[in-house]
Amino acid sequence: MRLNLFLLSALAACAADFKGILTDPDGAPVANAAIALLGRQTAQQYSTTSAADGGFRFSGLPDGEYLLTASHRSLLAAEQTVFLPEMPYASVQLKLRPVATRLNVTAAGMPQSVDEIAKAADTIDSTTLRDRNEHTLLQAVRLTPGIRVTQLGGPGALTRVLARGLRAFDTSLLIDGQRFRDTAAPQGDATGFLGDLLQMNTGRVEVLRGSGSSLYGTHATGGVVNLVTDATASGFHGEAMVEAGGLGAKRALFRASGAAADQRLLYTFGATHWNVSRGVDGDDRYRNTGLQGWAQWRPTSNGALSARWFGSDNFTGLNGFVSTTGPLPASGDIKAVAFGNFIPAINDPDSRREGRFNAVAGNYLHSFTPRVLVKGTTQILRSSRDNRNGPGGSGFQPRFSNSNRFDGDNDVLGVRIEAGSLTAGYEFERERFENLGVDGAPNAPRAFTAVSQKSSALFAQNQTRLLHQRLQITLSGRWQKFQISLPSFAGGAPRYVGAALAVPPHALTGDAAVSYFLAKSGTKIRSHFGNGYRAPALYERFGTTYFGGNFSPLGDPRLRPERALSVDGGVDQYVASNRVRLSATYFYTGLREVIAYDSISVRPATDPFGRFGGYRNTGGGLARGVETQVEAALTRSTRFQFAYTHARSQERVSAVIGGSLRTPRIPRHTVTAMVTQQIGKRTVAIFDFVGTSQTMVPLFAGSGSRPFYFDGPRTANLNVNHDIPVSDRVTVRVFTRLENLLDNTWYAEGFRTPGFWGAGGLRLLF
Numbered sequence: 166m167r168l169n170l171f172l173l174s175a176l177a178a179c180a181a182d183f184k185g186i187l188t189d190p191d192g193a194p195v196a197n198a199a200i201a202l203l204g205r206q207t208a209q210q211y212s213t214t215s216a217a218d219g220g221f222r223f224s225g226l227p228d229g230e231y232l233l234t235a236s237h238r239s240l241l242a243a244e245q246t247v248f249l250p251e252m253p254y255a256s257v258q259l260k261l262r263p264v265a266t267r268l269n270v271t272a273a274g275m276p277q278s279v280d281e282i283a284k285a286a287d288t289i290d291s292t293t294l295r296d297r298n299e300h301t302l303l304q305a306v307r308l309t310p311g312i313r314v315t316q317l318g319g320p321g322a323l324t325r326v327l328a329r330g331l332r333a334f335d336t337s338l339l340i341d342g343q344r345f346r347d348t349a350a351p352q353g354d355a356t357g358f359l360g361d362l363l364q365m366n367t368g369r370v371e372v373l374r375g376s377g378s379s380l381y382g383t384h385a386t387g388g389v390v391n392l393v394t395d396a397t398a399s400g401f402h403g404e405a406m407v408e409a410g411g412l413g414a415k416r417a418l419f420r421a422s423g424a425a426a427d428q429r430l431l432y433t434f435g436a437t438h439w440n441v442s443r444g445v446d447g448d449d450r451y452r453n454t455g456l457q458g459w460a461q462w463r464p465t466s467n468g469a470l471s472a473r474w475f476g477s478d479n480f481t482g483l484n485g486f487v488s489t490t491g492p493l494p495a496s497g498d499i500k501a502v503a504f505g506n507f508i509p510a511i512n513d514p515d516s517r518r519e520g521r522f523n524a525v526a527g528n529y530l531h532s533f534t535p536r537v538l539v540k541g542t543t544q545i546l547r548s549s550r551d552n553r554n555g556p557g558g559s560g561f562q563p564r565f566s567n568s569n570r571f572d573g574d575n576d577v578l579g580v581r582i583e584a585g586s587l588t589a590g591y592e593f594e595r596e597r598f599e600n601l602g603v604d605g606a607p608n609a610p611r612a613f614t615a616v617s618q619k620s621s622a623l624f625a626q627n628q629t630r631l632l633h634q635r636l637q638i639t640l641s642g643r644w645q646k647f648q649i650s651l652p653s654f655a656g657g658a659p660r661y662v663g664a665a666l667a668v669p670p671h672a673l674t675g676d677a678a679v680s681y682f683l684a685k686s687g688t689k690i691r692s693h694f695g696n697g698y699r700a701p702a703l704y705e706r707f708g709t710t711y712f713g714g715n716f717s718p719l720g721d722p723r724l725r726p727e728r729a730l731s732v733d734g735g736v737d738q739y740v741a742s743n744r745v746r747l748s749a750t751y752f753y754t755g756l757r758e759v760i761a762y763d764s765i766s767v768r769p770a771t772d773p774f775g776r777f778g779g780y781r782n783t784g785g786g787l788a789r790g791v792e793t794q795v796e797a798a799l800t801r802s803t804r805f806q807f808a809y810t811h812a813r814s815q816e817r818v819s820a821v822i823g824g825s826l827r828t829p830r831i832p833r834h835t836v837t838a839m840v841t842q843q844i845g846k847r848t849v850a851i852f853d854f855v856g857t858s859q860t861m862v863p864l865f866a867g868s869g870s871r872p873f874y875f876d877g878p879r880t881a882n883l884n885v886n887h888d889i890p891v892s893d894r895v896t897v898r899v900f901t902r903l904e905n906l907l908d909n910t911w912y913a914e915g916f917r918t919p920g921f922w923g924a925g926g927l928r929l930l931f
Contacts, residue, residue, distance in 0.1 A: 410924025
């Protein structure tokens with residue numbers, strides 16, 4: 166039976182106040198429901214919860230267009246457009262949709278509902294993040310179709326996000342819509358810190374599948390993951406959590422949010438600490454302390470000054486390298502067998518990584534009219550990674566303790582103008598990396614490399630909504646120019662000192678997305694076309710290695726950029742009185758030219774820089790496949806999600822000896838499923854499953870790499886949450902999380918992963 170949700174709203178005497186009462190189809194008030202207003206132009210979200218009598222209120226809102234939503238575990242409402250102050254006395258009826266409504270900003274740069282989005286996109290909201298008890302934010306996206314998340318070991322290990330059969334650095338990470346990049350990383354992306362992004366104070370996680378370069382620049386060839394900081398306009402509330410469990414893991418979290426000065430000052434804050442004393446092999450220690458917060462001051466109804474920060478300080482005990490063993494076939498593929506033909510990464514007692522990052526951003530927004538505004542933004546990102554190793558451990562080890570430190574700076578300054586459906590802006594970015602190598606060998610010199618680059622970009626986008634908003638057309642473009650500074654070196658004499666600097670050519674990217682929603686049949690048809698661009702990272706051009714007192718260059722200053730062309734199209738279909746949503750998408754991405762590390766053909770005798778291996782331009786490749794998804798409200802208390810992705814990825818030039826053109830680390834078949842079961846009024850259980858087919862991983866053997874095929878995971882997890890009300894405002898939640906219920910033993914690229922383990926704890930929600 167279709168349910169209806171009535172939302173009776175009216176404005177207070179102040180034009181910027183919005184309040185109302187939330188009721189169910191029988192007219193009874195709905196308490197503890199999530200109410201949100203999301204600004205169309207600003208992407209600013211104002212959130213609150215309904216009181217015991219169903220009432221809610223927003224105060225001091227800037228004029229403009231908003232998406233209004235209301236949701237509850239058992240009642241999931243659709244969206245409604247609200248204009249302030251044009252709708253002083255709104256009386257709206259929200260029809261309840263059994264399949265949850267999701268809002269997404271990343272797909273188009275402005276808030277859109279699931280019916281409006283012309284691209285393939287998904288959103289994981291804060292309620293789902295809390296109910297699933299995920300430790301890290303990137304684990305939250307592992308059930309998304311087209312997305313593969315891998316972790317090379319236990320907590321704190323290297324984490325990769327692979328979108329649509331492409332490489333890890335083809336997915337761009339954003340925090341509140343701004344790029345998060347470790348400019349000292351080999352590819353200048355965020356991969357080195359993905360496993361350290363803890364769940365603290367996040368309002369939602371948005372995922373865009375497909376090219377997003379025209380909006381977000383470099384590294385957005387395969388997709389975009391956007392972490393949106395929680396923002397609220399309600400009274401003081403928050404949570405405190407403690408947890409303990411297997412692997413010697415202990416975790417604590419505190420978060421709070423509220424408002425002051427008659428709702429003109431809004432703030433949220435979150436802090437967490439995670440300590441893993443044993444890990445997979447009993448000595449894989451991991452510690453991480455994180456802070457995340459946001460504050461906004463609205464001096465007038467048309468102006469808002471905001472600040473956001475996100476930081477982490479972490480320590481990880483590292484294992485050694487995966488190595489091959491025994492006689493190997495002379496040619497062809499190799500089925501990986503642990504301790505048969507490869508030795509898993511074993512414990513290295515004095516190998517560790519210390520890392521930290523701080524991302525601080527600010528913006529000022531001024532609305533001249535409800536549909537014309539100007540927004541200025543800035544972000545300062547500092548990242549640091551220090552890889553240390555000593556002579557302890559087995560296999561190839563240094564004679565003396567050494568340190569290899571990478572420091573990155575990334576500063577962005579931009580301005581954007583919104584005028585109705587048109588958006589245009591300018592962005593300036595400065596990036597710099599420093600690499601300091603220190604070896605404990607007697608009289609060994611320090612090796613130091615530093616290089617910086619600047620870029621300027623112009624971008625524009627036009628969004629058109631026609632035929633009662635059923636037809637969505639989005640066109641966007643971006644132009645970017647680069648300027649590089651002379652690098653500096655110390656402690657060695659790399660042969661590319663004095664080499665001519667080749668500035669990357671101008672980048673020009675475009676994007677077009679179209680969708681049409683047939684309301685009568687519940688069908689949405691969508692298509693998307695775009696081109697991608699990745700400038701060679703500073704490390705790929707000037708990176709060095711320093712080991713045992715010896716210095717060697719790895720980069721090539723002459724590198725050309727990577728370019729890609731992508732297209733996708735799909736259909737979303739609601740059936741069974743909107744209780745089921747079916748989705749299917751075909752995608753194709755062609756990489757015209759790529760940058761790869763080559764340890765075979767790059768040799769000192771023929772390389773102009775005397776390298777024993779390094780980065781060079783090589784032939785591109787392609788990735789194509791199909792994403793399918795089912796979301797169903799089986800009953801009012803049971804919800805089901807299932808996704809299957811088929812991806813075929815190939816390279817034009819083989820990365821391994823043996824001639825395999827298959828792209829490494831990409832499974833051809835991926836299946837994910839999740840069942841959410843409401844048990845009574847106070848208990849929620851969530852079961853999820855991830856399974857993949859084999860993946861090919863190059864392992865070094867003899868004089869080069871050979872293609873080893875590893876079985877994929879078959880992992881199932883269970884979360885159970887039980888709420889105990891203490892008062893109208895305070896609830897105690899008892900929860901447990903059981904990981905790898907099947908106790909599946911598998912090796913992620915040769916690294917052993919945890920077997921069955923679990924954790925449990927308490928949350929105080931207030």
